[in-house]
Amino acid sequence: MSRAFQSAAYPALRLRRTRASAWSRSLHAEHRIGPQDFIWPLFVTEGSGVEEPISSLPGVSRWSVDGIVARAKEARDAGIPCLALFPNTQADRRSDDGKEALNPDNLMCRAIRAIKDAAPDIGILTDVALDPYTVHGQDGLLDDSGYVVNDATVEVLIGQSLNQAAAGADIIAPSDMMDGRVGAIRAALEQDGHHNVQIMAYAAKYASAFYGPFRDAVGSRGLLKGDKKNYQMDPANGAEALREVALDLAEGADSVMVKPGLPYLDIVARVKDAFDVPVFAYQVSGEYAMIEASAAAGAGDRDALVLETLMAFKRAGCSGVLTYHALHAARLING
Numbered sequence: 457m458s459r460a461f462q463s464a465a466y467p468a469l470r471l472r473r474t475r476a477s478a479w480s481r482s483l484h485a486e487h488r489i490g491p492q493d494f495i496w497p498l499f500v501t502e503g504s505g506v507e508e509p510i511s512s513l514p515g516v517s518r519w520s521v522d523g524i525v526a527r528a529k530e531a532r533d534a535g536i537p538c539l540a541l542f543p544n545t546q547a548d549r550r551s552d553d554g555k556e557a558l559n560p561d562n563l564m565c566r567a568i569r570a571i572k573d574a575a576p577d578i579g580i581l582t583d584v585a586l587d588p589y590t591v592h593g594q595d596g597l598l599d600d601s602g603y604v605v606n607d608a609t610v611e612v613l614i615g616q617s618l619n620q621a622a623a624g625a626d627i628i629a630p631s632d633m634m635d636g637r638v639g640a641i642r643a644a645l646e647q648d649g650h651h652n653v654q655i656m657a658y659a660a661k662y663a664s665a666f667y668g669p670f671r672d673a674v675g676s677r678g679l680l681k682g683d684k685k686n687y688q689m690d691p692a693n694g695a696e697a698l699r700e701v702a703l704d705l706a707e708g709a710d711s712v713m714v715k716p717g718l719p720y721l722d723i724v725a726r727v728k729d730a731f732d733v734p735v736f737a738y739q740v741s742g743e744y745a746m747i748e749a750s751a752a753a754g755a756g757d758r759d760a761l762v763l764e765t766l767m768a769f770k771r772a773g774c775s776g777v778l779t780y781h782a783l784h785a786a787r788l789i790n791g
């Protein structure tokens with residue numbers, strides 16, 4: 457006696473069945489988010505015992521190196537694998553050519569060394585671009601017309617990368633969007649013996665309105681003249697992001713980043729589909745501020761908003777996410 461197979465349809469088929477209890481929802485979850493998925497961006501400032509809250513980024517402060525070390529230990533204890541460091545360079549150390557980026561004793565290098573001393577097991581990602589060091593707030597060198605010149609900037613970025621690697625950086629993350637910089641930096645790292653120093657390329661970085669609070673944090677908002685549209689990508693473009701990623705991978709990037717995050721999850725998903733390499737996203741300062749503002753206005757539950765947005769990155773295909781909510785989210789998840 458054979459029984460004809462009948463494909464199920466409602467009422468036999470009910471997608472709500474597996475959602476009916478918490479244990480079942482947990483069993484059927486396609487993605488999970490945890491502290492191991494986070495990279496925590498931190499802002500370093502001069503002095504000791506200094507905490508400077510950033511008003512446009514509520515809940516985030518600049519810390520002097522001792523405070524950064526304390527944050528690094530908290531991150532490590534919460535299971536966060538990696539920090540991203542950004543310096544707030546004093547005005548008298550900024551210049552047209554950003555040469556403070558090459559100083560082996562600059563704030564970044566001192567912070568890297570202090571973290572490596574106190575918490576050697578946490579990874580350190582360092583940003584490569586000149587905006588924290590220039591008087592004009594652009595990521596590179598300017599010609600007489602104010603255009604950010606590519607090849608001469610790349611030469612300085614090589615020096616900046618080697619300086620960070622020598623101080624102990626684990627992941628060099630060029631965020632400048634100059635053409636050819638990943639290959640040039642990789643070659644220089646190899647030549648200097650930094651074979652295991654990774655490159656996470658800010659491959660698809662958009663000229664975005666979501667970076668405002670970050671510029672406050674590193675002190676470049678008031679300095680920046682004009683915009684960054686002649687090197688960062690046009691938000692209108694998606695296919696071009698795939699070309700940017702392809703080039704950075706061909707030049708030796710170990711992983712790639714899409715930035716900003718939530719408004720560009722379509723790009724994350726396309727990159728993951730097309731290349732199947734480690735993809736990260738940066739949930740940038742303006743996104744963080746938007747979540748904080750909406751929670752403060754009573755539009756939603758802060759913790760739920762944080763965890764839902766972070767899960768969206770995993771669903772889109774991210775290996776991990778740079779987020780200012782990292783410690784808070786890790787502690788929520790750890791319980």
Ligand SMILES: NCC(=O)CCC(=O)O
Pocket residue numbers: 583631666667668669670671739740741742
């Ligand atoms: N290169 C790092 C950034 O530009 C961060 C932007 C942000 O958090 O708004």
Ligand SMILES: [Mg+2]
Pocket residue numbers: 633634635636659700703704
């Ligand atoms: Mg590029």
